[in-house]
Amino acid sequence: MKVVVAKTQKEILDNCYVRGQVFVVEQKIDWAIEFDGLDPLCVLFTVYDDSKPIGAARLYKNKVGRVATLAEYRKQGVASQLMKKIEEYAKENQMTKLVLHAQKYIEDFYSELGYVSEGDIFFEAEIPHVKMTKDFLKEENQRKAIEAFNTTWDLIDKEERTKEDDKEMVKSALLSRKMWEQAGGTVLNIVRGDWLISHVCSILGDGKNALKYANICYTLTLQYNIDDFDLVFAYEALAYAYKILGDDENVANYLKLGYRAIDQVKKQGDKDYCKFQLDLIKK
Numbered sequence: 001m002k003v004v005v006a007k008t009q010k011e012i013l014d015n016c017y018v019r020g021q022v023f024v025v026e027q028k029i030d031w032a033i034e035f036d037g038l039d040p041l042c043v044l045f046t047v048y049d050d051s052k053p054i055g056a057a058r059l060y061k062n063k064v065g066r067v068a069t070l071a072e073y074r075k076q077g078v079a080s081q082l083m084k085k086i087e088e089y090a091k092e093n094q095m096t097k098l099v100l101h102a103q104k105y106i107e108d109f110y111s112e113l114g115y116v117s118e119g120d121i122f123f124e125a126e127i128p129h130v131k132m133t134k135d136f137l138k139e140e141n142q143r144k145a146i147e148a149f150n151t152t153w154d155l156i157d158k159e160e161r162t163k164e165d166d167k168e169m170v171k172s173a174l175l176s177r178k179m180w181e182q183a184g185g186t187v188l189n190i191v192r193g194d195w196l197i198s199h200v201c202s203i204l205g206d207g208k209n210a211l212k213y214a215n216i217c218y219t220l221t222l223q224y225n226i227d228d229f230d231l232v233f234a235y236e237a238l239a240y241a242y243k244i245l246g247d248d249e250n251v252a253n254y255l256k257l258g259y260r261a262i263d264q265v266k267k268q269g270d271k272d273y274c275k276f277q278l279d280l281i282k283k
Helices: 009-026 078-092 104-112 136-157 163-182 187-203 207-223 228-245 248-264 268-282
Strands: 002-005 043-049 052-060 063-069 097-103 116-124 127-135
Touching: 002 078, 009 043, 009 052, 009 063, 043 078, 052 078, 063 078, 078 097, 078 136, 097 104, 097 136, 104 116, 104 127, 127 136, 136 163, 136 187, 163 187, 187 207, 187 228, 207 228, 228 248, 228 268, 248 268
Parallel strands: 063 097
Antiparallel strands: 002 043, 043 052, 052 063, 097 127, 116 127
C-alpha cells in the first residue's frame, strides 16, 4: 500500500475514480456535488495497492474532505494510512489544525485518530455529518506534558541526584503542569500536575512551595469531586508538606483523612500503594 500526493494526470484521475465509485456510484451523491470545481485548489491524495487506486482524499486549505476507500479494501487500514499522510503533509506545511466534516457513521474512526467533534449534526448531500477538528499544537503540548512528567519521575527515582538534577526536577514538574494547561488538559491532569510539583518541593525540603501546590491540588480535588486514589494523594501532599514545615498537628490530621479516604479507592493494588505512601510520611 502506498499513499501519494497526486501530481501526475494519472494520479489525479485515479483520485477521481475512487471518489466516483464511493460517493457517486455507491452513495448516490450527485456528480456535480462531488466534483465541485475545487479540486484544482486542493492537494489530492491517492492510495495504491500496487498500481490499483484504492483510496482517495483531498485537502482544501486546512479542511480534509472526500476521504474514500473502495468497498473491497475497507477495514484494511487504508483510511488510517491516508489520514497519516495528510497529517504529515499538513505539519510539513506549518498547518496547526485540521478540520473535516465526517459522515456520522464513521465519527468513531476519526475520534480514534484524535479528532474532536464540535457542534450539532448537520446534513451535506442529504447525509448526516459532524464537524471534527484536530489541533496539532494541543497534541504537541500533550506530548511535552507527558515527556516532562516522565522526566520528573526519572529524576525522583535517581539514587544520587546532583544540584543540577534537583533544578531539572523542579523545572520538569512545572513544565508538565504548564503544558497540560496549554494543551487544554482535564482537571485531573492539572490536579496531578499540582500534586507532582508539591511532591518534588517536599522531596527538596521546600515546605512553603510544597504547601502552596498541595493546597491547589486539594482545593481542585474537592471542587470537582475527584475521588479514588487522587483524593488520597491530595491529603498525602498536604501531610508531606506539613511534615517538611514541622507542623506535626496538621501532619496527623491529613494522614488521618488520607487513611480514611483509602476505603473509597476501587482497586486493591491502588489501596495498598496509597497506604504505603502514607506510611512513609508517618515514619
